[in-house]
Every structure is written in structure tokens, then in C-alpha cells.
Amino acid sequence: MTANPTAPAVRVRGLTVVYKTPVGELPAVSNVDLTLAPGTITGVVGESGSGKSTLALCLLNAVQSPGRIAAGSVEIDGLGDVVELGGEELRRARGRHVGYVFQAAQNSLNPLKTIGKQLLDLGRSHGVEDLRALVRDAKDLLARMGMDGARVLDSYQHELSGGMRQRVGIMLALVLNAKVVVLDEPTTALDMITQATILRIVREVHDERGLTTLVITHDVGAVAEVADNLAVMYGGRVVEHGPVMEVLGSPRHPYTRGLIRAIPRLSGDISLARALPGRPPTLGTLPAAGCVFRERCDRRMDVCDTVEPVPLTRDGRTVACHAVDAAADVDANAAPGVAAGAADRTPTTARRKEYA
Amino acid sequence: MITGTGITKTFKQRGSVLGAREVRALREVDFAIEPGGAVSFIGESGCGKTTLGRIIAGLETYDSGEIVIDGVPMSGLGHRRRQPHFRRIQLIHQDPYSALNPTRTIHQTLEAPLALRAKQTGRSRSWVDARAEELLGLVGIDPGYVLPRYPHQLSGGMRQRVVIARALTMDPEVLVADEAVSMIDVSLRLGILGLLKDLRVRLGVGVLFITHDIATARYLGDDSELYVLYRGQVVEHGPTETVITRPVHPYTQSLLSATPVLHGLEKPGAERVVPTEALDPSRTDEGCLFAPRCQFATQLCTEQRPRLSHDGTTLQEHACFHPRTRSVIPTGTGTETEMGADTLADTGADMGARG
Numbered sequence: 001m002t003a004n005p006t007a008p009a010v011r012v013r014g015l016t017v018v019y020k021t022p023v024g025e026l027p028a029v030s031n032v033d034l035t036l037a038p039g040t041i042t043g044v045v046g047e048s049g050s051g052k053s054t055l056a057l058c059l060l061n062a063v064q065s066p067g068r069i070a071a072g073s074v075e076i077d078g079l080g081d082v083v084e085l086g087g088e089e090l091r092r093a094r095g096r097h098v099g100y101v102f103q104a105a106q107n108s109l110n111p112l113k114t115i116g117k118q119l120l121d122l123g124r125s126h127g128v129e130d131l132r133a134l135v136r137d138a139k140d141l142l143a144r145m146g147m148d149g150a151r152v153l154d155s156y157q158h159e160l161s162g163g164m165r166q167r168v169g170i171m172l173a174l175v176l177n178a179k180v181v182v183l184d185e186p187t188t189a190l191d192m193i194t195q196a197t198i199l200r201i202v203r204e205v206h207d208e209r210g211l212t213t214l215v216i217t218h219d220v221g222a223v224a225e226v227a228d229n230l231a232v233m234y235g236g237r238v239v240e241h242g243p244v245m246e247v248l249g250s251p252r253h254p255y256t257r258g259l260i261r262a263i264p265r266l267s268g269d270i271s272l273a274r275a276l277p278g279r280p281p282t283l284g285t286l287p288a289a290g291c292v293f294r295e296r297c298d299r300r301m302d303v304c305d306t307v308e309p310v311p312l313t314r315d316g317r318t319v320a321c322h323a324v325d326a327a328a329d330v331d332a333n334a335a336p337g338v339a340a341g342a343a344d345r346t347p348t349t350a351r352r353k354e355y356a
Numbered sequence: 357m358i359t360g361t362g363i364t365k366t367f368k369q370r371g372s373v374l375g376a377r378e379v380r381a382l383r384e385v386d387f388a389i390e391p392g393g394a395v396s397f398i399g400e401s402g403c404g405k406t407t408l409g410r411i412i413a414g415l416e417t418y419d420s421g422e423i424v425i426d427g428v429p430m431s432g433l434g435h436r437r438r439q440p441h442f443r444r445i446q447l448i449h450q451d452p453y454s455a456l457n458p459t460r461t462i463h464q465t466l467e468a469p470l471a472l473r474a475k476q477t478g479r480s481r482s483w484v485d486a487r488a489e490e491l492l493g494l495v496g497i498d499p500g501y502v503l504p505r506y507p508h509q510l511s512g513g514m515r516q517r518v519v520i521a522r523a524l525t526m527d528p529e530v531l532v533a534d535e536a537v538s539m540i541d542v543s544l545r546l547g548i549l550g551l552l553k554d555l556r557v558r559l560g561v562g563v564l565f566i567t568h569d570i571a572t573a574r575y576l577g578d579d580s581e582l583y584v585l586y587r588g589q590v591v592e593h594g595p596t597e598t599v600i601t602r603p604v605h606p607y608t609q610s611l612l613s614a615t616p617v618l619h620g621l622e623k624p625g626a627e628r629v630v631p632t633e634a635l636d637p638s639r640t641d642e643g644c645l646f647a648p649r650c651q652f653a654t655q656l657c658t659e660q661r662p663r664l665s666h667d668g669t670t671l672q673e674h675a676c677f678h679p680r681t682r683s684v685i686p687t688g689t690g691t692e693t694e695m696g697a698d699t700l701a702d703t704g705a706d707m708g709a710r711g
Contacts, residue, residue: 017396025596047541048512049570058387101496150667162401192569192614193400193610193611195616196613196614196616199616218541219542220542221615221616222616224616224617224618224621225616225619244620246620248619248620248621249619249620249621250620252477257542259542262543262546263542263571263572264537264549264571264575265622266570266574266615267622267686268622268688273546273549273551274546274550275543275544275545275546279513279514279544280541280543280544309670322589325379351466
């Protein structure tokens with residue numbers, strides 16, 4: 001897990017994406033700050049409607065109408081602010097700087113052309129002069145992922161299995177030497193053994209090529225397997241962000257805690273597992289003010305109804321929650337030397353009342 | 357009680373350039389579902405688990421073997437005579453988004469089968485509405501909210517509950533749930549699994565659960581059973597918890613090893629098994645079906661096919677010449693007891709039907 005110094009950093013700042021609906025413009029992503037450290041894999045987990053795919057599209061500045069990026073910036077080292085790019089500049093950046101592996105690779109490949117033809121199209125549209133070298137690179141990449149490159153390039157997408165298509169998607173995203181790669185639900189619809197293979201390939205190729213990788217998924221398990229950092233999205237906000245081991249090992253935000261408790265797992269006590277009450281918000285049901293998670297939260301306070309919690313960073317972990325802040329403040333006042341890390345472990349009724 | 361013995365199914369693909377090809381979807385599969393019991397079938401895509409579910413639901417024929425529903429063998433009956441029996445087995449589809457008619461309200465969706473049911477059992481019209489409300493209450497959603505609405509107005513979790521309620525209109529003996537939670541949001545999956553477990557107890561309805569995600573099979577109840585299918589053959593069968601914690605077949609071990617580890621919360625198992633190459637159903641049928649991918653295969657495995665049996669040393673049946681328990685599943689790091697310590701109201705359902 002050594003971070004590669006040549007890999008670019010990605011800085012998302014104040015990003016807001018709105019979708020036009022009959023009741024006005026509603027935010028799918030709201031004032032998101034997220035930094036992808038160079039050479040790391042960051043996983044973004046969230047349920048349907050959390051805004052995770054919209055966030056991913058912003059790295060390509062590819063949000064489609066009726067959506068639009070209303071505010072904020074996406075700075076990528078060596079490229080600049082993607083939100084400011086347009087037209088030909090933007091087209092060239094996609095694929096060259098930022099590779100994107102789409103959800104359901106079978107839908108993003110052209111059924112009427114062989115993989116090789118699509119590769120050549122990609123090369124021509126990006127002005128690659130040495131197409132032979134491009135094909136050679138593609139073959140190498142496919143071989144690296146355990147496939148017969150020549151055979152795959154001569155195949156149509158229907159001749160490939162789901163796992164193979166996913167690998168073709170990864171190849172197309174990397175063949176132009178993009179250093180930032182976004183994978184949107186790379187393992188959804190794959191079965192367990194294929195999923196494990198794809199995740200291992202993502203990790204290995206990431207390390208070998210010195211990439212900065214963003215993995216979008218609803219499956220915490222898939223992210224836990226490959227990512228260095230984990231960002232948890234809910235209702236268009238990043239509610240928790242930090243090293244994956246810490247976020248999973250000692251989650252702080254009530255949503256993260258509830259989500260982890262709700263994952264069907266092979267280990268652990270079944271009786272401790274339970275579904276989160278309530279249901280994920282949609283664009284229309286998002287509250288206009290206050291915390292977006294309060295309806296499902298077991299640590300709700302009065303302030304949550306009116307004031308949206310600000311993401312605060314303590315010892316490398318970012319959390320947006322009033323209850324966590326309050327507990328941390330109490331601990332800081334009581335024993336200034338104590339690390340804030342233990343702060344959220346004691347949500348006693350007394351403490352909650354104090355802030356109610 | 358529903359039993360199957362020696363269920364075999366071969367799909368024949370006719371005359372492409374490559375000539376006719378046969379795919380053996382199921383090979384002499386035996387199973388039994390007790391009233392109120394839970395049985396899970398797991399395996400990769402292409403292992404035959406969906407075909408088996410469709411056969412049990414009466415949607416697909418089988419080549420040989422016998423399905424017995426409440427003591428009545430199905431193979432002797434014609435199509436029309438079978439139907440009342442197979443009606444007692446209801447299928448819950450994977451995708452709650454396409455399983456409901458988008459142009460009908462939930463009331464209309466439930467009314468049609470209930471009206472039929474009322475006719476069959478000689479009940480009055482007023483029973484239909486009362487029963488619709490009762491069923492929705494049973495699956496944990498507010499009838500007043502859901503009944504006048506269309507499917508697109510409901511969340512995925514609620515839609516799946518409506519699909520289950522619709523299946524219950526036929527007073528089924530068994531619900532066949534084919535990947536019933538794989539398209540549900542993670543935070544709500546346990547709610548649906550808990551509902552299935554609950555229905556077993558409250559209605560005595562059996563559950564046949566088909567999935568590729570073994571972990572979900574644990575949540576159907578302590579007494580559930582697990583069948584592991586590989587290329588149409590059952591390679592391991594036993595109590596769910598036994599098969600998961602003490603698997604003996606290398607294929608079961610591969611599936612369990614492939615389940616992602618929640619680093620920080622779990623440590624990977626010490627003896628994870630990685631299968632060598634991808635599934636190719638067209639390869640030859642000599643010897644053990646899993647041998648070409650198995651790192652523990654010997655000469656014997658390539659010559660003979662092991663049969664599913666008890667060898668007396670394990671609680672489960674297996675089809676392997678070299679059974680050995682390996683610790684492949686992740687182990688907890690102990691942090692979760694701490695997490696579980698602060699109590700959280702267990703509403704367990706996405707019933708928050710706010711407008």
C-alpha cells in the first residue's frame with residue numbers, strides 16, 4: 001500500500017449538483033469536500049439516492065441534464081479544475097487523464113463492434129498516432145488481468161462473461177494511461193468468486209501503475225477488500241471519511257454504525273445484526289434544513305432538526321454529526337489529554353439530555 | 357412438505373455453427389423442505405440454482421426425478437392437475453422494480469389474486485379488502501399508505517415487501533425467494549431476511565432461498581439448511597451454520613473465501629482457498645466436476661465422481677474424496693460487541709411510511 005508519488009491528487013471542494021424537478025432544483029450532491037490522496041484507493045459507499053454515482057460523474061464533468069454542477073470545483077493534479085473544462089478540452093481529458101469504468105460494463109460496450117474495433121475508435125478519437133502500440137498495450141493489460149488478449153480483442157461483448165467484460169472495461173479505462181480511475185459499482189451483478197478476482201486485479205493494477213482510484217459501490221464488503229480510505233455518503237453528503245480500517249473498526253457517524261451493523265456477514269453474532277430503521281431518502285424526501293440522517297438516527301438531538309452538521313476532522317477522521325461533536329467536546333473539556341477517538345463510544349442518556 | 361429426488365435437467369441448444377450442445381443444469385438433486393423450514397441453495401451464476409427454483413415453482417419441467425408435494429407425486433399428473441399443487445409454491449422475484457405492474461396500484465395488484473382466492477374458498481368480497489390489509493400488516497408496511505399508491509412511489513424495500521404480500525395471497529406452503537435481497541439497499545436487507553424468518557414462525561410457511569451471497573443465508577433462522585450447488589450437482593449439504601463454519605468441500609471453501617473481508621472489523625480466514633480457473637460448463641464431465649479448478653485434486657478425482665454422502669466424520673453431507681475442514685471465513689476482531697452494547701431500537705423494518 002505504498003502511495004506512488006507520481007500519482008495525481010484529486011480535490012473536490014464545495015461540490016453541489018442539482019437536478020431540475022417539477023418542484024424546483026433539488027441537490028443530489030450538496031457541498032461535498034473530498035480529497036483523494038495521490039496513489040490511494042478511496043471507496044465511496046452509499047445506498048441508492050446517496051449521490052455517489054453523481055459524485056463520480058463529476059470527476060469527468062459528465063453530469064447529464066436535467067442535472068448540473070451548481071457550485072464547487074474538482075481539481076485534478078496536472079489537469080486543473082474539471083468543472084471549468086468544456087468542449088474539446090474536456091473530451092480529451094476524459095480517458096486520457098481520468099479513466100472511467102462504468103456500472104454494468106455490458107451496457108457500456110458496443111454490441112455491434114468487436115472489442116478491438118472499439119479500442120481503435122478510442123485511440124483515433126484521442127489522436128493516438130501509434131495504434132499498433134495501443135493494441136500492444138491493450139493486449140498486455142488484458143494478459144495482466146489473466147485473459148487471452150488477442151482472443152478478447154476479436155470478440156464481441158456478448159461472447160464474454162460478466163467478469164471478462166468488467167476486465168475489458170478496466171482495460172479501456174487504463175489503456176490511454178489515465179492516472180485517475182473511477183470505478184462505478186465494479187462488482188455489482190458478479191458472483192462471489194468473480195468479484196474477488198476483479199477486486200484483486202483492481203488492487204494490483206492500481207499499485208503497479210501508480211494510480212489514484214475511486215471506487216463507488218453500495219457494497220461495503222467490496223470496498224473494505226480494496227480501499228485505503230472510505231467515504232460514507234448519505235443524502236448527498238459525505239458523512240464520514242477516514243482510513244478504511246478505522247472507519248469499519250470504530251465507526252463514528254450513527255449512519256456508518258447502523259450500516260455496518262446491518263451488513264449480512266459470515267462472522268459475528270447474528271443476534272447483534274439488525275436493519276437500519278426507516279428508509280433511505282430520495283431527492284424529494286430530503287429535509288430542507290438540519291441533518292439528513294435524523295429520521296433514522298438513534299442519537300437525534302433538537303439541534304439536528306434545524307442545523308446541518310458541518311464535517312469536522314479529528315485525528316484524520318472526518319465526521320459530520322452533532323452528537324459526535326458534542327460527545328467530543330465534553331471529553332475534551334473533561335480530560336484535555338484524552339484523544340477524541342473514544343469520544344463517541346458513550347452516548348449516555350444523560351449526555352444526550354445535556355445537549356437536548 | 358415438499359421433496360425432490362434425483363431432479364435432473366438438461367438444456368439442449370440446437371444447431372448453431374458449433375452444432376448441438378447440451379448443458380446439464382441439474383444432476384440428480386435431492387432436497388426436502390419441511391413445513392415452516394428454510395432451505396438455501398448457493399452457488400455461482402450458471403450452477404443451476406435458478407433453474408431449480410423455477411422447477412420447484414412449477415415454471416420449468418424436469419427430465420427425470422420426482423417432486424412430491426404433500427405426498428402427491430407430480431410426474432404422474434397432467435399440467436392442469438398439477439397446477440393447484442404448484443400454486444402452493446410461490447416465487448418471489450429478484451427484482452422488485454420489475455415484478456410489480458407499474459400501471460396498477462398496490463390495491464389492484466393484491467385484489468386480483470385475492471378475488472380469485474375468495475372465489476375458490478367461497479368467501480365474500482369484503483374479505484378481499486380485509487385480507488389485503490392484513491397481509492400488508494404482516495409484511496410490516498402500513499396498508500393505509502401503500503394501498504392507493506403505485507409501485508414507483510415506493511422504495512425498493514417496500515416493493516419487495518409488497519411482492520412478498522402478493523405471494524402470500526395464495527396461502528402458499530413454500531416461498532421460493534430467488535436472490536430476493538440482492539437488489540435491496542444494504543441497510544434494509546436484514547429487514548427482508550428477518551421478515552422471511554418471521555413468516556416461517558408466524559405462518560408456518562417454508563422458505564427456499566436462492567442466493568450467491570452465502571452470508572445472507574445465515575439470517576433465515578438457526579434451523580435452516582444449506583445446499584451448495586456446483587454445475588448442477590449438490591456438493592455439500594447440511595445445517596447452514598455448520599457448512600459455513602466448518603466447510604469440507606473445496607468449492608464451498610472457495611465461495612466462502614471469496615466473500616469480502618471487512619478489514620478493521622474482521623480478519624481473513626487463515627486457509628482461504630482460491631479456485632484456479634473460471635467456470636466453463638462445456639468442459640468434459642469426467643471425474644469430480646470441481647477437480648479442474650481444485651488445488652487439492654488427485655488422480656482419483658479426475659477418474660471418479662464422488663457422490664453426496666455422509667462419511668460419519670462430519671455433520672454435513674459432502675461429495676469430495678478428500679474432505680477436510682479449513683478455516684476460510686473471516687473471524688471477528690472483537691470490536692463489534694462494543695458496538696452492539698449501546699442499544700438501538702429494533703424496529704427492523706422500513707415501515708417508516710411518511711409521505
